[in-house]
């Protein structure tokens with residue numbers, strides 16, 4: 500992700516963590532004080548409470564708190580049993596952690612293209628299924644689910660396990676069902692700028708399978724079963740800390756309102772920007788999708804000029820990501836020749852979007868974008 504590097508002078512920031520804290524200060528401070536006063540730091544009640552609330556929100560039986568979305572992905576893949584020689588199909592246009600988790604699980608990532616809504620192109624997925632394919636790993640990017648009816652059909656037909664990368668899709672639904680509630684496991688990130696953000700890194704895995712939940716609870720705690728003291732695996736240190744869990748419980752109560760706010764902001768962007776220049780806007784509601792707008796990503800062939808112009812107007816934007824993953828030689832990924840992913844990387848730009856983005860901000864941004872295209 501790159502920023503023009505003038506964060507201090509932006510009048511509209513991409514996200515505003517200080518304002519976020521200011522609004523929640525009494526509740527967050529109370530949660531921190533209570534947790535610290537009780538000396539509850541690791542694997543205590545606050546974690547269990549948050550896990551129960553989070554599972555309930557997503558609509559699954561179990562949630563396991565972890566220290567990152569990356570570990571939710573990695574542990575999900577370990578739970579599927581994939582290893583050397585097995586292939587996992589995922590989106591070419593995603594955050595690197597999705598692919599790193601596949602590599603660290605010992606399997607081979609197969610990158611499929613995405614469609615114009617940034618989610619998996621399921622025709623390309625089907626073309627790439629071989630007898631080595633074991634897992635389909637859809638990425639619900641920007642708060643929009645992949646078309647999960649067709650994806651689950653493919654999984655059924657070819658007997659594949661589904662792991663959802665829902666790091667950007669908490670609160671989004673497809674046909675009334677929440678992201679993270681379709682596959683064997685759902686993987687969430689509580690990175691501070693996510694819709695539900697921790698005070699630092701955090702994540703969770705959701706599942707209806709008690710064996711998966713138990714395995715992941717052990718993996719996050721060095722492979723140990725807390726009740727028996729037995730080490731079942733060579734595990735990891737990857738817990739969600741208690742203070743983080745306590746703060747996340749506070750924020751989870753606000754999440755439905757925040758998702759509503761994001762959808763309202765997206766609608767205002769759409770109303771203000773539709774038909775402007777050669778801009779392409781993200782899809783708004785369709786019958787089966789209810790997007791949560793983790794990001795509001797527009798596309799323009801003049802992206803770099805538009806971005807520079809907005810920066811001059813004091814408006815901060817982000818680009819995720821400027822080049823496809825396989826163009827980073829250190830990742831040692833073969834070029835899968837994904838036309839849409841390549842084009843998206845040249846064209847996309849994310850406009851400010853958070854619980855703190857105001858209607859006034861949107862008006863200013865829309866005005867600036869219109870001015871740019873009117874010149």
Ligand SMILES: Cc1ncc(COP(=O)(O)O)c(C=O)c1O
Nearest residue numbers: 567568569594596666688689690
């Ligand atoms: C699509 C996607 N997958 C995975 C991750 C990894 O989550 P984390 O940063 O919590 O490890 C992120 C986080 O940015 C993400 O956006």
